[in-house]
Amino acid sequence: MSVGEGGVKQRRIRRAVFARIPRAWLTPLAIIGLVVALAWIVVAFTASSFIPFSPTEQSLPRLQPPGGEALLGTDGLGRDVFSRLMAGAGVTIPLALLLVAVSTLVGVIVGAVAGFFGRWVDETLMRLTDLVMAFPTVILAMVIAASLGPSLFNAVIAGIVVSWPQYARVTRSLVLSLRTQNYVVAGRLLGYSPLRSLLRDILPNIAGPVLVLAALDIGTAILLLSGLSFLGLGAQPPTAEWGSMISEAMRNFDSWWIGVFPGLAILTVVMAFNFLGDSLRDILDPTSQTERESTGVTHAPAQASDGGER
Amino acid sequence: MTAAPVLSIRGLTVAFGTRKRPTPIVHGVDMDLLPGRVQGLAGESGSGKTVTAMSVLGLLPRTAQVGGSVRLGETELLGLGRRELNRVRGRRIAMVFQDPSASLHPQLTVGHQLTDHVRTHLKVSKAHARERAVELLERVHVPDPAEALGRYPHQFSGGQRQRIAIAIALACEPEVVLADEPTTALDVTVQAGILHLLRDLALERELAVLLVTHDLGVMSAIADDVAVMRHGEIVERGPREQIFTKPQHPYTRELLTALPESDFTDPGARGSLAGQGLLDPEVEE
Amino acid sequence: MRAPAKRRKPARSPLAGYLLRRLGTSILLLLGVTLVTFILTNLVPGDPIAAALGEGASQNPVTVAAYVERHGLDQPLPVQYLTYLTNLVQGDLGTSLTTGRPVTEDLATAIPASFEVAIWSIIVSLCVGTALGTIAAYRRGRVSDQVVRVVSLIGLSVPTFWMALVSFHVFFLQLRIAPGSGRLSPMLIPPPTVTGLYTIDALLAGDLEVFVDASAHLMLPVLVLSLFTIGLLTRFVRTAVLEVLSADYIRAARAKGLSGPRVVFDYVLRGASLPILTIVGVAFGALLSGTVLVEAVFAWPGLGTYAYDSATNLDLPGVMGVGLVVGVIYLVINFVVDLLYGVLDPRVRLG
Numbered sequence: 001m002s003v004g005e006g007g008v009k010q011r012r013i014r015r016a017v018f019a020r021i022p023r024a025w026l027t028p029l030a031i032i033g034l035v036v037a038l039a040w041i042v043v044a045f046t047a048s049s050f051i052p053f054s055p056t057e058q059s060l061p062r063l064q065p066p067g068g069e070a071l072l073g074t075d076g077l078g079r080d081v082f083s084r085l086m087a088g089a090g091v092t093i094p095l096a097l098l099l100v101a102v103s104t105l106v107g108v109i110v111g112a113v114a115g116f117f118g119r120w121v122d123e124t125l126m127r128l129t130d131l132v133m134a135f136p137t138v139i140l141a142m143v144i145a146a147s148l149g150p151s152l153f154n155a156v157i158a159g160i161v162v163s164w165p166q167y168a169r170v171t172r173s174l175v176l177s178l179r180t181q182n183y184v185v186a187g188r189l190l191g192y193s194p195l196r197s198l199l200r201d202i203l204p205n206i207a208g209p210v211l212v213l214a215a216l217d218i219g220t221a222i223l224l225l226s227g228l229s230f231l232g233l234g235a236q237p238p239t240a241e242w243g244s245m246i247s248e249a250m251r252n253f254d255s256w257w258i259g260v261f262p263g264l265a266i267l268t269v270v271m272a273f274n275f276l277g278d279s280l281r282d283i284l285d286p287t288s289q290t291e292r293e294s295t296g297v298t299h300a301p302a303q304a305s306d307g308g309e310r
Numbered sequence: 311m312t313a314a315p316v317l318s319i320r321g322l323t324v325a326f327g328t329r330k331r332p333t334p335i336v337h338g339v340d341m342d343l344l345p346g347r348v349q350g351l352a353g354e355s356g357s358g359k360t361v362t363a364m365s366v367l368g369l370l371p372r373t374a375q376v377g378g379s380v381r382l383g384e385t386e387l388l389g390l391g392r393r394e395l396n397r398v399r400g401r402r403i404a405m406v407f408q409d410p411s412a413s414l415h416p417q418l419t420v421g422h423q424l425t426d427h428v429r430t431h432l433k434v435s436k437a438h439a440r441e442r443a444v445e446l447l448e449r450v451h452v453p454d455p456a457e458a459l460g461r462y463p464h465q466f467s468g469g470q471r472q473r474i475a476i477a478i479a480l481a482c483e484p485e486v487v488l489a490d491e492p493t494t495a496l497d498v499t500v501q502a503g504i505l506h507l508l509r510d511l512a513l514e515r516e517l518a519v520l521l522v523t524h525d526l527g528v529m530s531a532i533a534d535d536v537a538v539m540r541h542g543e544i545v546e547r548g549p550r551e552q553i554f555t556k557p558q559h560p561y562t563r564e565l566l567t568a569l570p571e572s573d574f575t576d577p578g579a580r581g582s583l584a585g586q587g588l589l590d591p592e593v594e595e
Numbered sequence: 596m597r598a599p600a601k602r603r604k605p606a607r608s609p610l611a612g613y614l615l616r617r618l619g620t621s622i623l624l625l626l627g628v629t630l631v632t633f634i635l636t637n638l639v640p641g642d643p644i645a646a647a648l649g650e651g652a653s654q655n656p657v658t659v660a661a662y663v664e665r666h667g668l669d670q671p672l673p674v675q676y677l678t679y680l681t682n683l684v685q686g687d688l689g690t691s692l693t694t695g696r697p698v699t700e701d702l703a704t705a706i707p708a709s710f711e712v713a714i715w716s717i718i719v720s721l722c723v724g725t726a727l728g729t730i731a732a733y734r735r736g737r738v739s740d741q742v743v744r745v746v747s748l749i750g751l752s753v754p755t756f757w758m759a760l761v762s763f764h765v766f767f768l769q770l771r772i773a774p775g776s777g778r779l780s781p782m783l784i785p786p787p788t789v790t791g792l793y794t795i796d797a798l799l800a801g802d803l804e805v806f807v808d809a810s811a812h813l814m815l816p817v818l819v820l821s822l823f824t825i826g827l828l829t830r831f832v833r834t835a836v837l838e839v840l841s842a843d844y845i846r847a848a849r850a851k852g853l854s855g856p857r858v859v860f861d862y863v864l865r866g867a868s869l870p871i872l873t874i875v876g877v878a879f880g881a882l883l884s885g886t887v888l889v890e891a892v893f894a895w896p897g898l899g900t901y902a903y904d905s906a907t908n909l910d911l912p913g914v915m916g917v918g919l920v921v922g923v924i925y926l927v928i929n930f931v932v933d934l935l936y937g938v939l940d941p942r943v944r945l946g
Contacts, residue, residue: 131624131631135921135925136921143902231888249760266757271748278748
């Protein structure tokens, strides 16, 4: 399964962007975010090579506090928490990156088609978007994951279904505003097919805001996947996943190390990506119009996606 | 004619940017505003004329470094503390901004915006403030003044909004009114009415009016004295007739040649707007 | 675009028209919501019949056939959907497979529980978030602004379910400050039901002891849930206020000599109220999501717990009921936000 590809692609894009950033934008926050995020990504892809124990083998004495043979302690089934923690990174992070990559792709396609071709295509697609956005995300993801059957794969599917609409909204409104630009019209007059016009003239200009949205979405995806696993609707035992580890901790309340470390891991990863995304936004999308667009619901009178409401 | 100036600006300097690398915008401006007279401040965009006006009331951003002296009667305004400055703003010096659809709050009624500063400055009752508001709206020719109080800015036309803004400026009976491009955002047909209103009010209430504008046609309509500003300095000043018929400085001449000749051949006439028959101040928008 | 005579009053109230259109869209969305929940729950790969009848009975073809007949499971899907809708309109959401009671009954007790947490969280988050966001906007670029930005980012990054666990562990088990799980201490009886919110109902009944106890039990869930929403609101309020601060009408208000606080409340916050309102609507959705994750930890008998139990037990009526209810609640919230838009913005109200 090409789980790693999404992550590699994101890394390449991130590096390309990084090369063009003037010194002044490298705030301490951005640097911390970048370093921590990269560190966790490295862990995610190399964990199996350095962890002392297998994440699933139940060979150690149970419920041992941190220190000694098990660096961060052992859980109720005698598994090494540290090893599970590192292995967990390899589960959640690549899947979160995949989730974001796919939802971005789907959302941008839907939004671009809606914005470019207009009229009934636009109406239908936007009503569909509104419909999905009519549910709070976690709950909808939960219902979907439950319907499809609890598994990590289905959790990712559920995550994609609830995440793509925000990209569609943003892309559509950007496309609508760019469509009337001179160079786009010129392209059409020169005989560009709609697809070519879209690819050459419009998409490069929406890359910035969309990238910012995606970067900020990675943290959300991680929270969603671990949340679903916490509820038992994502990763299934014995897979080492941070959310499931925390739910196991509920059964062994006194052994605080079982739940605290995975939570800290989630916190640091999400924080790192959020810092990164925030700094990225300052660089690529300073007007941050997109922040409002992506969360704007159908009722806001000023929102473009509402069609003929004004 | 030789009344004492109400507002005296001496050696005004304004710079933006950091203290180590400031970008100077205004260097050494002197100006006097006399009661009952309209002082024009003309120049292209970027000349520093708006910044000059803003600095009087301390409305520039915190990063601005302002030097020199701005005296209102006995009081030095630059460096005045926040509380004292707020007692001057709206009360002794008032301002009319360029775009009334932006300078009036869209979510507050006209009545609210006409009375809140009155109640703060003059400590009068709500009823009294509303009475004054109605009188002011009548004076500036806004129709149905009593009803207008309960309406919102978007329900009025552009010209009416600016009249409301003028009424707001007059509410506490100030000594000075700063008008920053008061007609630039309005239709040409409406501009004359606003300008004449300003001029009449100046005469009526012995107001000192500073009229900042890039439009020399507007200037020629009501300014008594004109100062021409360029790159942060005043390059020429004098009474209207002199500036428009015998300009000395090459820059002034440059500005004037940009205008159609018919505007200034008759110094006694009220400028270009008269020539186009657009000078009836009673025209309803 | 300007009408020559601005004094003519519009024939019909534009606000009513606007609200009617929004209502129409909401009803359509509502239908869509029912369709979505129906489709989703029919995707269930597991065998719901087996889940309903139990292992033994589901082996018996007669029992199975009777069950299928009674529930109309042999009908084509569109017919099933229509049956579902007709039942819905009559207030029948089916019977829960886990509790055996009508789903509507289950939901009637579960909804107020979650609502209570959500409402108090929104109130707290709104106050704190608006204050922090406004301060950060006013102090833009300075240290306090940076601190606020970082803190709000952290708030957005914390996994709610983990925070719930940690705070429960720290404040209840270790420090003994907070009360235990559930909505009330075991010895106390809930107040007579008026709204279903224990705090309000206790106040209405004049029962101070229950009020205090219920509030104490609310503290931790509200605290944990508010973290995320405060983070969200602070950032948006900051952006909204920054935009308003650069508006001409603020400068004009200052030029009138109005005091700082006056300008903030009358002019700035009023100007920012619309975008803030928008984000409050979204935040409420996030809160509803959050309750699902948090209720498990605090043994809170709300929608979240019900949803989770139904989902893991393949209780189709239960899951459909929850999905529907949540969708409806969200639609209602958005509609209320639209209403408030009309109240706050005279341009919407008066056209």
